[in-house]
Amino acid sequence: MKNMRRFSILGLLILVISTFGCKKMIEDEPLENAEIDLVFDATDSLGKYAEDYLNNTYSSLPNGFNKIGNNMLDAGSDDALPSSTSDAVQFFSNGAFNSVNLPDNPWDANYAGIRKVNIFLANIDRVPLKTAGFKQRWKAEARGLRAMFYFELLKRWGGVPLIGDKVFELGENIAIPRSSYQETLGYIVAELDAIMPSLLSPNGTSGYTTIYFGRFNRGVAMALKSRLLLYAASPLNNTANDLARWDAAAKASKAIMDSVAAGKFVYALSTLTTTAHYSSTNVANLVPAGTTLTSYVTGVNRFLNIFSTRYNTELILPYLRGTTTDVESNNEPIGYTRAGLGKTNPTQELVDEFETFAGKQITEAGSGYTLTSPYYNRDPRLAGTVSFNGLYWLTRNVQTYDGGKDRPQGFGRTNSGETRTGYYLRKFMTPTTSESAYTAANHNFPIFRYAEILLNYAEAQNEVAGPDATVYKAINDIRARVNMPALPTGLTQAEMRNRIRHERRVEMAFEEQRFWDIRRWKIAENVLNGTLHGIQGTLNGTAVSYGIVDAAPSRFSASKMYLYPIPYKEITSNNKMVQNPNW
Template sequence: MKNYIIAVITAICLAGTLGCKKMTENEPLELIEKDLIFDSKDSLGVNAERFLNNIYSGLPNGFNRIGSNMLDAGTDDAIPNATGDAIQFFSNGGISPTNIVDNVWAKNYGNIRKVNIFLANVDVVPLNVRGLKDRWKAEARCLRAMSYFELIKRWGGVPLIGDKVYETNETINIARSTYQQCVDYIIAELDAAMPYLLTANASVNGTFAANYYGRFGRGAAMGLKSRLLLYAASPLNNPSNSLTKWADAAAAAKAVMDSVSAGKFTYKLNDAATTTHYSTTTLAGVAPSATLSAYVTNVNKFLSTFTTNSNNEIMLPYMTTTNSTVEAANDPVGYTRASSTAGKTNPTQELVNEYEMTNGKMIDETGSGYTISNPYYNRDPRFPATVMFDGLYWLTRKVQTTDGGLDRPFGYGRVTKGETRTGYYLRKFMTSNSSATSYSNYPHVFPIMRYAEILLNYAEAQNEAVGADASVYAAINAVRARVGMPNLPTGLSQSDMRLRIRHERRVEFAFEEHRFWDIRRWKIAEAVLNGKLHGIQAIAGTTTTYNQVDAADAKFDASKMYLFPIPFNELVSNKSMVQNPNW
């Protein structure tokens, strides 16, 4: 453990957050290092809390984390702008046990180790605030539960190590637990932690818990349980389609919703246009003039969810300092401030086609009003809040992705990196308050979990458990109403509602790392990731002509790719480890 503790202390000291004591050799180094953090004389627990905060840094952060690409660039929703980027291995079959993109095995077991160290040592800290130590322990157990969830959604069953802290030179020889055993363990951890966690409107010594935004509260623990049970009930993990598992998942989501109704939690769908990303001037021509004002408000409401320091919709955020990294990675390439590595994640035509018209009809439905000559007009407000398309305003001008335009200077099919390969750029998460020539730092909070997910988790699980009842409609219609989209048509069958819910998750959660896992747990990846992914070619003239074109090949091997391969080094170091099928 010596090297591990030194590493943690070094990381925290370099960040300027720990007043580091001088280390001497008057007693065993192991004890000195541990005592620096878990101090029997620190009644405020300053250093112990900093150790706990360091574990929070291991939470999932979805901002351009894989070669500067979003994870969705490995799905049917997007591709990277460079053909050689590793993220595309997910959609072209390039993964192997020695070449695993998004290999977070070591990271998450490292987080579990940190939690175990914390739980094994925090009792020596004489905290003078009643109940605080129990809350810290509960938060740590939730962080451990999250790490196990991150592991099992990639690899299925993994070794469960309980509270044991392994020494750095200790041989580990532990067999994998089953997927269900891991699920049961995570649920037990979350249930044990919940009574000691803060609720969203609780207070600590007179300070409202909102000041503790970013920590694991009871609602976030309940939300993780909802997500876990939904995944466990899904076809990948529930091949017999046990309705009990679906009912359990529905009940877990409903518990959060009922707590909101009872005033125990303050979660809600964000309904405030906190930031004026767009105006009726900048979005003119994107929607009819008669409804433009309301349309702009709905676009701004959705965008504001992701560009404010905190709001009541995000139940568990990944907190970062103010920064400009999202803009630097995703700016259209023609803007003065954009670098040669900008414009990384390119949405596909498959995603673009998924956005309804504002009348609630899909673009290929009779009466939708869609026309290929003006393809981006009057679409679901979440569309211009998620995807940059030809003619959408950004900073000081409209985006130009016509062949030869400022943001696609070489044109369709002429490059393998450096500009969009699909004719689209990412819009979601990006702030528009910076200048056209330089970046400014703004809040970027990645929504690990938000209340809209709870509603759609409930809708999906309840529909599978009992069918499309009124509560299913209410949950999904609430998500749609937030952006001014009409209610779903009544009388949908269970199978029709299933497709509607999957559609809603796709457009609501685009680029939030849901689609990647959804197509796996639904076992539809083999259908949507085999063949061609598409983009648009826009040719300027008296009027602009738009043609759907091939953008990339996709390949998904259903015999093995629904689970990641166990990393090769884990197979070598742990003799009880068994590889996933066909890897």
């Protein structure tokens, strides 16, 4: 933890202007650096600066948009590739990362966040807040954020040094051994349980979707516990398949669902269609006319509105950002005059995962799928996730056939900056009517949303009790939101397990789920050893013919890569630090 020794108190006391409602909570630039006595002012009964300090700590939460060389983290999984062969994120899929060259390395950032929290907790009692309950809630929020920072460390490295409430001074020697996985897990769970009573409840009167949207409330703490215990129960961390762990994970998710059912929490699967991303006119080429077309349009618009609507009750914890254009500029197809970069390129493996609109996998008999029309009559979430040839965007259909506007050099031109797979990212992006200029739009990164809670519950409950009625309901509710048919009845436990994993992949694509799922399930060695694929389109007159092509080799070493290597500088600066196996 060499980097922690470099931080002075002044360097960490960054204050930001904090506004709520329709304005973003987290500002990008510091207002000033200030002394502790100014921040934690013994005469400030409103606690303005102390609250600003706490609000700034929220900026240390994970923000998943194009954070690794302008690429999504999932461009290092089997779901996508970066458009450039030199982008570091693909080191996770080709096995080229190590303790020195680690593209996703938030070790310092999370310990800096933990230090911010500890400074807050050590000093907040000197502020004479006059509003009853605020100080207790602020302390609980800070501890919740700290629990989140430890979880971000745990899922990457396993057990890490636990420092409690200690605030280390400048120049102090820090040599702390790693705690075990179970010790770190236990610490996070204990912190979450302790703060629950002091947190706001996400109900209709607490300001959850207005003034306190984006705060670490009771629902957030329960969502973190749901994900944390699911990871702890998964094969990577539960080699003996202890069903008690699965049961604990199921109960953690069910507690949120029960609070929703009882009207205590306002969470729900969003069915908003505030932004009309698509109409029956511009997707008429993708599904049969009539009721099928109407149902399809509704499904894809509902799905995309989760990510383009600033406030909705599906978002349990978003990373609140200002209105920006960066998601579009980094990811949209390259052939538009506003010159998007097309950075994240979904793989054929991901595209093939989406069922037909009738609910059949494309390899199933009677699915109706053909490579001649590969995107026809598919799950609406495909059009809400991936930009493929013929999908409408802005003022025209995407052209990713060889020589098309969005793939002018054609397949195999890996240095041209265009898609390597024949696909671009569609999810999260909001279209405008202008092809020449970007319009700033809402881009909240969904750290937790209610659909995940249903998926977490279904997975854990299926392992404990098999595919009972509650498992079916959780998955079918998610599918019904986009007008996909219910799962077939009579599935075995193993068949349901595969269905749940399928549903997580298509529902949560590019939300930093797949990257971790293939690790906790211990299937990365299967899906990332071989070749990742794309598609090549050839224009013949007015028709396009398609062929599946190799896009990039993949490699994953099961002996070491399920955990990140401890960063080299931490090994050299802390003589009690032990490296992860085989690194």
